[in-house]
Amino acid sequence: MKQFIFLCVFIVSGLSLSAQSAEEVVQQVKAKLDKVNDYQATARMKTNVVFIKAPVATVNVYFKKPNKLRIRNEKGISFIPKGSVNVNLGNIFTNTGAYDIIDVGKENGLRIIKLLPRDENADVVLATLYVDEKTMLVKKSKTTTKENGTYELEMTYGKYAAYGLADKVIFTFNTKEYKLPKGITLDYDNGSSKEAEENKLKNKKGKVELTYTNYELNKGVPDSVFQ
Amino acid sequence: MWKLLKIELYKIFKRPRTYIAFGAIAAIVFLIQIALKFDGKAYVDLLMNNLKDSFEFSEVFKEDLLNGYLICFVILNTLLIQMPLLVALIAGDSIAGEANMGTLRLSLTKPISRVEYMLTKFAASVIYTIALLIWMAILALFGSMLIFGTNDIVILRSEGVEQIQSFDVMWRYVAAFGYAAVALTTIAALAFLLSVFAENSIGPIIATMSIVIVCTILSEMNIPIYDRTIKPWLFTSHMVAWKGFFYVKATEEGVTIDGSVENLSAIFRSLMILVGYTVLFVTSAIWVFKKKDILS
Numbered sequence: 418m419k420q421f422i423f424l425c426v427f428i429v430s431g432l433s434l435s436a437q438s439a440e441e442v443v444q445q446v447k448a449k450l451d452k453v454n455d456y457q458a459t460a461r462m463k464t465n466v467v468f469i470k471a472p473v474a475t476v477n478v479y480f481k482k483p484n485k486l487r488i489r490n491e492k493g494i495s496f497i498p499k500g501s502v503n504v505n506l507g508n509i510f511t512n513t514g515a516y517d518i519i520d521v522g523k524e525n526g527l528r529i530i531k532l533l534p535r536d537e538n539a540d541v542v543l544a545t546l547y548v549d550e551k552t553m554l555v556k557k558s559k560t561t562t563k564e565n566g567t568y569e570l571e572m573t574y575g576k577y578a579a580y581g582l583a584d585k586v587i588f589t590f591n592t593k594e595y596k597l598p599k600g601i602t603l604d605y606d607n608g609s610s611k612e613a614e615e616n617k618l619k620n621k622k623g624k625v626e627l628t629y630t631n632y633e634l635n636k637g638v639p640d641s642v643f644q
Numbered sequence: 645m646w647k648l649l650k651i652e653l654y655k656i657f658k659r660p661r662t663y664i665a666f667g668a669i670a671a672i673v674f675l676i677q678i679a680l681k682f683d684g685k686a687y688v689d690l691l692m693n694n695l696k697d698s699f700e701f702s703e704v705f706k707e708d709l710l711n712g713y714l715i716c717f718v719i720l721n722t723l724l725i726q727m728p729l730l731v732a733l734i735a736g737d738s739i740a741g742e743a744n745m746g747t748l749r750l751s752l753t754k755p756i757s758r759v760e761y762m763l764t765k766f767a768a769s770v771i772y773t774i775a776l777l778i779w780m781a782i783l784a785l786f787g788s789m790l791i792f793g794t795n796d797i798v799i800l801r802s803e804g805v806e807q808i809q810s811f812d813v814m815w816r817y818v819a820a821f822g823y824a825a826v827a828l829t830t831i832a833a834l835a836f837l838l839s840v841f842a843e844n845s846i847g848p849i850i851a852t853m854s855i856v857i858v859c860t861i862l863s864e865m866n867i868p869i870y871d872r873t874i875k876p877w878l879f880t881s882h883m884v885a886w887k888g889f890f891y892v893k894a895t896e897e898g899v900t901i902d903g904s905v906e907n908l909s910a911i912f913r914s915l916m917i918l919v920g921y922t923v924l925f926v927t928s929a930i931w932v933f934k935k936k937d938i939l940s
Contacts, residue, residue: 463899466698468804470894472796472902493809494708494796497700593697599802600864603721605887606875607910623698 437550439520439530445553446546447510449581455481455638456582459630462488464496466623468595471496478504478627483511485643488627498590498625503560503568506581509544516544527556540564554578566591577632585628592623645760652768656734662772665730666779669723673783676719677791684710691800712789713797713813717890719784724824724883728831728856729849730776735769735835736848739933744844749938762930769832774825781821799890806892812902820886823915827883830918831856833925834879840929840936856880879921882914 437445458478464471474495479487486502488495502508509516509532516532523529527547534541540562547557558570568590575584656662680687688706692699739762742748752761797813799806808816834855838848859880862870875881888911893904905911 463897465897465899467898469807470804470892470898470900471807472809472900489704490708494705494798494807496695496805496807497702497705499698499700501700591698595694595804597694597800597802599866602800602802603725603864603884603887604802605884605891605914606881607885607888607891607907609891609907609910 439518439528442528442548442550442553443510443513443518443530443532443546446548446555446581447513449553449579450507450510453480453482453580453582454635455479456632456634457636457638458582458632460627461630462490462495463626463628464623465626466496466592467621468592469496469623476627478629479638479642480505480507481638481640481643482507484508485640487643489642498588498623500562500565500568500590501588501625503570504586504588504625504627506555506558506570509541509546509558509560515539521545552578554581577629577634580632580634582632582634583629585626588625588627589622590625592621645756645764648754648756648760648764649767649771652764653771656768656772662734665733665776668726668730669776669780670783672723672726673719673780673787676722677715677788680710680715680718681791695805708795709798710792711795711797711810712785712792713794713810713817715788715792716785716817717797717799719780719788720820720824720886723780723784724827724886725860727776727780727824727828729853731769731773731828731831732835732849732852732856734772735766735832736839736842736852737845738765738769738836739839739929740842740845740848741839743842752938758934759930762926762933766833766836766926766929769836770829773828773832777821777825777828781817785817785821797890799887801891806890807900808890808892809900809902816889819889823886823889823911826915826918826922827886830879830883830922830925833922833929837925837929837932840932877917879918882917885911885914888914 456479458480460476460478462474462476464474472493474490474493476488476490476495479485479489484502484505484507486505486507488497488501488504513532515536516534519531519533521529521531524547526549528550530546530548532541532544532546542561542563543559544561545559546555548554549556552574554572554574555570556572559567560570561567568588570589571587572583573585574582577584685703685706688701688709689696692701695701739748742751752758754761756764794810794813796810797808799808831852835848835852838851839845842848859878863875863878863881863884888907889905891906893901893906895901
């Protein structure tokens with residue numbers, strides 16, 4: 418009988434653990450992110466956009482609460498996608514109270530939570546988080562905005578997981594069609610363009626891959642960096 | 645022949661009008677540099693208009709983008725269209741000018757063959773062309789580097805954007821200026837050929853410019869029937885091949901490969917076509933001149 422009661426308690430407690438509400442999961446993720454007030458990180462940035470050929474760059478990423486983020490290439494030029502502030506989840510987790518949190522279920526072992534803003538004028542229309550409940554880390558997110566379409570984040574964590582900071586972030590964003598008249602560019606036709614190139618230029622998604630090499634946490638970042 | 649070349653060079657560089665071209669280049673280069681120094685960010689906004697919906701362009705980005713390498717590219721893009729006129733000023737004058745002054749017959753009384761005479765005249769025109777390009781390189785490249793500093797160069801093509809790291813740029817400019825020397829030599833050869841037929845230098849200069857303008861318009865027009873037939877063989881289609889040194893190869897993920905050129909064989913082909921035209925023009929000029937009855 419004792420064994421039966423013990424088993425029941427174990428199952429119930431197990432169920433209660435796995436059945437954390439979406440709000441609780443969001444709060445636990447937020448608690449991790451809240452440990453970071455600001456950071457300066459060094460990262461390798463790879464830009465993958467169909468109409469851009471760019472080298473891999475070493476960039477500095479600056480973040481400051483609540484949602485200031487700046488990516489700067491101190492030694493060269495880097496094309497920074499619009500909405501890059503979403504590279505950090507702080508933008509969503511700053512004020513989770515402003516969202517209705519909806520539990521959608523699980524997929525591939527990840528808890529799917531949707532956040533709907535209560536403010537009709539908010540730029541974010543919908544955010545979907547894919548949370549690993551074991552580590553309480555957001556592995557993937559999709560944020561749909563009014564102004565700039567949908568952003569996707571895929572994150573891989575390492576030694577800064579305790580702070581909810583990823584070692585590698587793949588940021589996917591919408592790109593608009595690119596075309597300049599040949600009369601302006603006066604291109605040299607070296608025979609490498611034509612149809613294959615034209616197909617590439619239509620609206621597609623661009624990717625920026627940030628591989629962080631180090632973070633400096635909570636040491637203060639001046640506001641001038643973000644101007 | 646060397647003595648004759650020295651005499652020809654002396655004649656070219658003694659004339660004040662030779663320096664009009666050097667002055668014109670200096671004026672255009674300085675005007676572009678001043679304009680971009682004070683209003684460059686507006687120019688960047690215009691350039692990046694197509695990308696502003698997808699990317700953020702901070703003030704720092706604009707300052708970095710407007711570096712000496714980009715400014716030189718902009719100047720070359722603008723000036724290499726006007727340069728044929730400056731080259732034609734001297735090459736078109738080389739034979740016709742002598743005829744106009746009545747010194748051609750006198751010159752040919754010297755104990756040199758007509759072929760030697762023509763080759764020397766053409767060599768002098770080529771040296772002048774190279775001097776003009778070196779002057780342009782000093783002002784446009786080194787001058788811009790001094791004023792604007794250096795950084796990665798971003799090249800805007802009609803179908804995409806290419807970014808080259810700063811350490812990978814200088815050799816491309818050396819190659820581009822080398823190529824431009826060949827391209828302008830072709831123009832010099834054309835003006836030289838036309839110079840043989842005229843008794844005054846205005847005719848060959850205007851004729852050269854007219855041919856260059858018509859061919860450039862045909863080269864830039866996107867009409868399929870011309871694309872397949874005429875364009876590949878127009879020398880003006882190949883004069884812009886210097887830009888090919890700034891078109892880089894990239895990995896499948898769009899990462900540029902340092903030190904690479906997208907289509908080197910196409911540049912080589914263009915180079916050979918220009919050399920072919922130059923040989924054709926010069927050979928024709930010599931052939932016509934050899935048969936010509938010199939009366940002036």
